[in-house]
Amino acid sequence: MRIVCPFCGERELGEFTCLGDAKPVRPAAGASEDEVFDYVYLRDNIAGEMSEHWYHGGGCRAWLKITRNTLTHEICSVEPAAGAGARQAAR
Amino acid sequence: MKYSIFSLARAAFSGHKNWQRTWRDASPKARYDVVIIGGGGHGLATAWFLASEYGIRNVAVLEKGWIGSGNAGRNTTIIRSNYGLPGNTGFYELSMKLWERMEQDLNYNTMVSQRGVINLYHSDAQRDAYARRGNTMRINGIDAELLDLAAVRKMMPFLNFDNARFPVQGGLLQRRGGTARHDAVVWGYAHAASALGVDIIQNCEVTGFVRDANGKVTGVETSRGKIGAGKVGMAVAGSSSRVAAMAGLRLPIESHVLQAFVSEAIKPLIPNVMTFGAGHFYVSQSDKGGLVFGGDIDGYNSYAQRGNMPVMEDVCEGGMALMPMIGRVRLLRQWGGIMDMSMDGSPIIDKTPVDGLYLNAGWCYGGFKATPGSGLVFAHLLARDEPHQEAARFRLDRFRRGAMIDEKGVGAQPNLH
Numbered sequence: 001m002r003i004v005c006p007f008c009g010e011r012e013l014g015e016f017t018c019l020g021d022a023k024p025v026r027p028a029a030g031a032s033e034d035e036v037f038d039y040v041y042l043r044d045n046i047a048g049e050m051s052e053h054w055y056h057g058g059g060c061r062a063w064l065k066i067t068r069n070t071l072t073h074e075i076c077s078v079e080p081a082a083g084a085g086a087r088q089a090a091r
Numbered sequence: 092m093k094y095s096i097f098s099l100a101r102a103a104f105s106g107h108k109n110w111q112r113t114w115r116d117a118s119p120k121a122r123y124d125v126v127i128i129g130g131g132g133h134g135l136a137t138a139w140f141l142a143s144e145y146g147i148r149n150v151a152v153l154e155k156g157w158i159g160s161g162n163a164g165r166n167t168t169i170i171r172s173n174y175g176l177p178g179n180t181g182f183y184e185l186s187m188k189l190w191e192r193m194e195q196d197l198n199y200n201t202m203v204s205q206r207g208v209i210n211l212y213h214s215d216a217q218r219d220a221y222a223r224r225g226n227t228m229r230i231n232g233i234d235a236e237l238l239d240l241a242a243v244r245k246m247m248p249f250l251n252f253d254n255a256r257f258p259v260q261g262g263l264l265q266r267r268g269g270t271a272r273h274d275a276v277v278w279g280y281a282h283a284a285s286a287l288g289v290d291i292i293q294n295c296e297v298t299g300f301v302r303d304a305n306g307k308v309t310g311v312e313t314s315r316g317k318i319g320a321g322k323v324g325m326a327v328a329g330s331s332s333r334v335a336a337m338a339g340l341r342l343p344i345e346s347h348v349l350q351a352f353v354s355e356a357i358k359p360l361i362p363n364v365m366t367f368g369a370g371h372f373y374v375s376q377s378d379k380g381g382l383v384f385g386g387d388i389d390g391y392n393s394y395a396q397r398g399n400m401p402v403m404e405d406v407c408e409g410g411m412a413l414m415p416m417i418g419r420v421r422l423l424r425q426w427g428g429i430m431d432m433s434m435d436g437s438p439i440i441d442k443t444p445v446d447g448l449y450l451n452a453g454w455c456y457g458g459f460k461a462t463p464g465s466g467l468v469f470a471h472l473l474a475r476d477e478p479h480q481e482a483a484r485f486r487l488d489r490f491r492r493g494a495m496i497d498e499k500g501v502g503a504q505p506n507l508h
Contacts, residue, residue, distance in 0.1 A: 001399050012400075012401070013399050013400070013401050014400070014401035014404070017390065018390050018391035018392075018506060020345065020392065020504075020505070020506065021345075021392070033491075037490070037491050040434075040490075040503050041343040041434050041490040041491075041503055042341045042342070042343055043332070043341070043342070043343070043344065043345050044332075044341065045332035045333075045342070045344060045345050045346055045392065046392070047332075047333055047346075047394045050392060052391070052392070068391075070346070070392045070393050070394050070395070071394050071395060072395060073393065073395050073397075073399075
């Protein structure tokens with residue numbers, strides 16, 4: 001796999017670290033135990049296209065949101081994760 | 092077919108032309124008392140223990156491809172019981188004891204070789220951690236020896252003892268650990284289970300569950316038709332989430348790819364199984380002479396059964412740091428298997444919230460050594476509807492209860508286990 005970082009261009013996989021599924025969203029502070037359990041422990045573990053958070057630690061150190069096929073490793077899209085950097089990449 | 096020195100001699104006199112098939116390739120019947128999904132080591136072992144220990148012989152093992160075509164044929168064949176946490180310690184020692192009598196139990200040569208497993212340590216802190224683990228093992232009746240530098244040097248004089256950054260200081264040795272022939276384990280369980288009447292059905296992919304009005308699982312839909320079942324057990328590590336999803340379940344599991352490697356054959360070099368403690372590299376030498384080695388999982392979700400270059404490089408760097416002379420040995424093959432990475436790094440063997448459906452999953456990268464133990468405790472669960480005492484902590488609800496069994500202590504981040 002090679003990943004086209006929106007800030008750095010095409011780089012080899014070794015520069016990146018995968019955090020995992022981007023779908024789980026941290027529940028609000030007052031959320032129920034069930035919601036927290038679901039967020040921390042349960043995963044869809046998708047066989048197919050999956051949206052993930054990756055960290056470009058060997059380059060710009062930005063968090064990226066990558067859509068990738070877990071059956072083929074094909075990368076469909078790479079964009080800056082919400083927050084820092086997203087605005088700059090859009091310029 | 093009973094194997095013995097006499098059957099070998101008889102076959103030799105007839106030029107080895109009259110060997111019979113060692114197990115029966117069955118076609119599905121309409122109904123079984125227990126249907127096991129997954130014809131890997133764990134599924135076949137479960138079927139054998141159901142038939143031999145618990146008297147349940149109307150059993151089918153359904154395999155999507157051919158038996159042993161998944162992780163049972165993709166691992167690095169290591170057996171050991173050097174775990175430190177309650178739950179794991181007893182279970183893996185149960186499994187180790189079953190390895191020690193497997194060939195007699197199954198009447199099959201699974202080439203169990205107790206050549207020893209040594210984990211090298213490279214710092215004072217690591218020595219203390221290994222001493223603690225060794226003490227934990229000994230308290231639980233498992234063999235462990237803490238070796239100092241001189242003892243390691245005597246046992247493995249070919250290591251790089253001049254590595255200034257990661258000097259070898261010693262190692263934790265379990266002499267009863269070692270290797271076994273992975274394919275033979277599959278064939279051995281198939282041989283013994285088939286002889287007791289278990290139907291082993293290949294090219295039979297489960298495509299859904301049959302449920303009654305109350306939601307109870309009463310069978311499976313397969314590529315070879317509907318098969319009724321009193322109980323259904325899943326032993327499909329790597330694909331657990333996909334099969335469980337057919338029953339509407341979400342599991343605390345992510346599927347990750349783990350690579351393994353084998354070099355060209357060289358003369359006998361490595362006397363045991365050894366691990367490099369300063370990186371992630373472990374190696375043994377097969378009877379054919381190839382160095383069999385591996386390291387970390389790649390770190391991203393995958394069902395692709397192949398990995399990428401960065402981990403390959405990392406593993407080879409570990410090998411070079413430990414024994415620089417392997418730098419001239421050529422890599423022969425490299426492959427990947429899909430691991431059920433659970434949220435605490437330990438397995439799940441339990442009933443599911445769906446009546447009639449039982450789960451054996453979450454083996455991370457350590458399922459091979461567990462094969463006989465897993466078969467016994469899963470058969471116990473299926474037969475008695477209650478967990479075996481050595482698997483009482485491997486419950487599906489332990490994550491909700493906060494009763495994790497996290498050997499590495501990294502929390503609910505499966506790619507770090």
